[in-house]
Amino acid sequence: MSPIIEITDGNKAFGSFKALQDINLSIAQGEIVTLLGPSGCGKTTLMRIFAGFESLTSGSLKIDGKDVSNLPPEKRPVNMVFQRYALFPHLDVFENVAYGLKVKGIGKDEVRERVRNMLRIVQMDHLQQRFITELSGGQCQRVALARALVNGPKVLLLDEPLAALDLKIRQHMLTEMKRIHAETGATFIYVTHDQDEAMILSDRVVLIDRGQIVQVDTPQDMYNRPNCLFSAKFLGETNILHGTIVEDASGKSAFRSAEGSFHYQPTNQIASKSAAIMSVRPEAISLFAENPARDNAIPATVTDVLFTGSRSFYHLVSDGGEALRAQVQNTPGLNRPNVGDRVHVCWPHDGSVVLPASPSH
Amino acid sequence: MVSSQKTGGFLAAPAVTYMVIFFVAPSLLLFSYSFWTASSFRIVPDFVLTNYLSSIQSLLFLKVTLNALLIGLVTATVSVLLSLPIAYYLTYVTRSKLIFYLILITWFSSYLVRIYAWRTLLGTNGLLNAALLQLGIISTPIEAFLFSPFAVGVTLVHIYLPFAVLMVISAMSEIKKELIEASRDLGTSPIGAFMRVVAPNAAQGLIGAFMLTFILAASDYVTPQMVGGSSGQTTGLLIADQFRKTGNWPLGAAQAFIMFALSILIYLIITALARASGLTRSRKSTTILTQDK
């Protein structure tokens, strides 16, 4: 099946500022794809280009196989859920949701049925007559969602829709959105800077940094196999060690740093003797009271313990002076180190990713 | 009293005091005058309704008041309509304030200079007639460009348009750009977005802009007098004459308050029209438009 959105060699410049460079992306029908990145990376610009509020400086954009460079927003089979909802204050909930249908001239009866159905899906059917000043943030969010979805768009764009909501509601809304996505089958393109949302929601994540796509992968692949330092650090937390690739006595590649030599599972080709970095996730680290006599074990001192209920985060300083973070489940029965304790920090061969030191994107 | 109320009262006090002393009190005094009588350039305390009654029954008063109201309505309508595209452009489309400043600059020119400028432009030998003659559209100059309702309209719109633009911009700025984008996203063209989203939400502000321009134009008696010929005689002139020529302040006061009442009436009519056409609605009302439960 041909992709629902296809952008080729997309560039967007505002004057001399390059907002987006060399964007190549293909999105399949029915996917939930998240555009993820720090503030100002260009993800919102890219979304607005999909919607039609901005246009590419160069490159092409096809929606459902058609080139849309000359198509204004009102004519695209795309609908958007705005960050601050952009609900119409002069209309009530029903009228807001019905707006797009009425603009198309759809008959009153059909409008009523479709709007009621959509409000049921977002669970707002009991508040049809309310005006937006009388709604909570979460309720506004649902109305915005309904207003966009009721038009049956091929692509739904969501611009940081949960940014203004409390944590608990956010989590609830995330599950809701997955449910609604399943029920409607539309393609969702989601923009956020929150990696948790991205990982929970998406089929694929598009990581963007300073206008360029860094990595496109499923959440798991992106988390487990970041392709560069930026990816490693942006998604989740990680420990970064700097060193060089060497060949040890048996001919295997090893990572030598100030802490020592570490073995790892190579996932890419890095020439021997070249500078590299090793990324170790905190949860890959185990803490031992005594030297466990394994590979990849270094001594360290506990400097801080952060207890968060189900897990504890440990801040450590290795004997070599490197700051490390470990994350350990608070399984009942296990001894837990305290601040000041000397421990051994250890991780398995496949618990790390080694990347070239120079930026690859 | 809650402290925030006290602070609010404290901050508002100077302005309110000023208004009470220099506006409310004199207005009340003037209102009481309107029931007095005058003779030989003296005003005499009394309580009669003759000033009001004789004005309402005077053909002259009715004619000049109709002039004033028409002038006000036409000027306000044209000014607000012309302001809409400019304000839309300045609020939503552009970041540059150049056009905005250009409009404001016209205010730096003297009021009277502008009036005289239009008299010259619209006169028999003026620019407008000269241009039309050159283009062969007319063969003799049109005298009716000057000393006519047309001249009054053109001059007043020129004078009050910047004012209307400012107010309409202010009304529109409150409507976030996102609402227009949302509307377009849902299928309307930019004009459609304006009609269906901006206008209803800016309605209150637009009505305010309309009414203020109306009041200014309707009470401006200098411009119509200078460029309007017989159609330029307005109530303001009559009132001024009562205060300057005949010494009949009570009559002038009564006529002023009749104009005041008429302005309020017009405001009420306009808000009622806006409500009836669905342009505005009171939030608390439960009589909503279309759907049934």
Place this chain on the structure above:
Amino acid sequence: MGPKYATPNFSEARRALLIGGAAAGLTVSFGRLFFTPASAATGGTLQVMAWEGYDLTNELKTWREENGVTVETTSIASQDDVHTKFIVGNPPPLDLAEYNQAYSELYIDQIKIVSPLDVSKIPNYNADNLFSVFFDKPTWFKDGTLYGSPYIWGFNTLLYNSAEMEEPKSYKDLLKPELKGKIAIMDDATGNWPLIARLAGFGEKYPALTKDELKTAFDSFVAFRDQARLIAINQGDVANFIASKEVLAVVVADPQIIQQVTAQGVPLKMAVPEEGPVLWVDAWFIPVSADNVETAHAFINQSLDPQVQANVCMSIHQAPVSKKAVELLDEAARQRIDYSKIDQIFSAGLPGIPPVEAESEVASYDDWIQAWQQFKAGM
């Protein structure tokens, strides 16, 4: 150059009703004034209300410097500006003001804002200096007391562009079809009223027309409005239109305009049609609220000095009340008026104003004002 037309002398005073028992409150009460005793010496500040150009700024410069007098002038745009200052309570500390003879009775007898003049302080006011038509005449001199000192005079009449039309013999000549849309009327109520009355045949009765006569007079004046391009609000206004040749004649206006217009190359001349000119005489009076009475008298005296008279008349193109001033006029000024016929000119009489308080049938000042407003409004 006397007009053929004669009206009764202004001295035929009408009976004006005095306001019976002014009610308490805000009537004009002069007892509340700040009345400092007149200073013995001339000097100090003099508050003057006068028409623009008539306050002798240039002509009395030396006198002011020699006597340490500062004059603060407020300009009058119309006579109403003077008496409306006295309507409510606190009148202004005005030392000196001009008034048009038409308002004499109103000012002196009715609203009583004029204080008697001390003739001994105005030596220039004498039969030798002044033309007899001005000296001790009932308009300004009543019951042995002088209230106003005549100062300057002139007349308003028809002005026309001599290059574009023939000299009109009657005002009605302006109604010719070829002049449609080419005349102007001055928005000067009191200047037009005597003429409006005369054109309708009521000249003898003016200013005491009945309400019906008033209506008839204005109805026939409508014909002039139909001929008019504009009703000009001031002299500069009509001068512009004459200079641009959009307007070829003004019904009745101050000949002073001629200077401005001829300077722009248009030959404006004055005509004195058979219905006669509208004469006016301005006089100085000292309001009851004046405080610098001594200097005011000295000022008045100076204003009657022949040289000062000649200078100011040449400057503003009007005529002096002083006989001796005539010799001091230059050629151009002397040619405007035949001073040897002054008695004849004044036999036309000085127009008054309609009564402020009128008996039932007679049209009052207010009625005339309203008629004029209706006229301007196209009714």
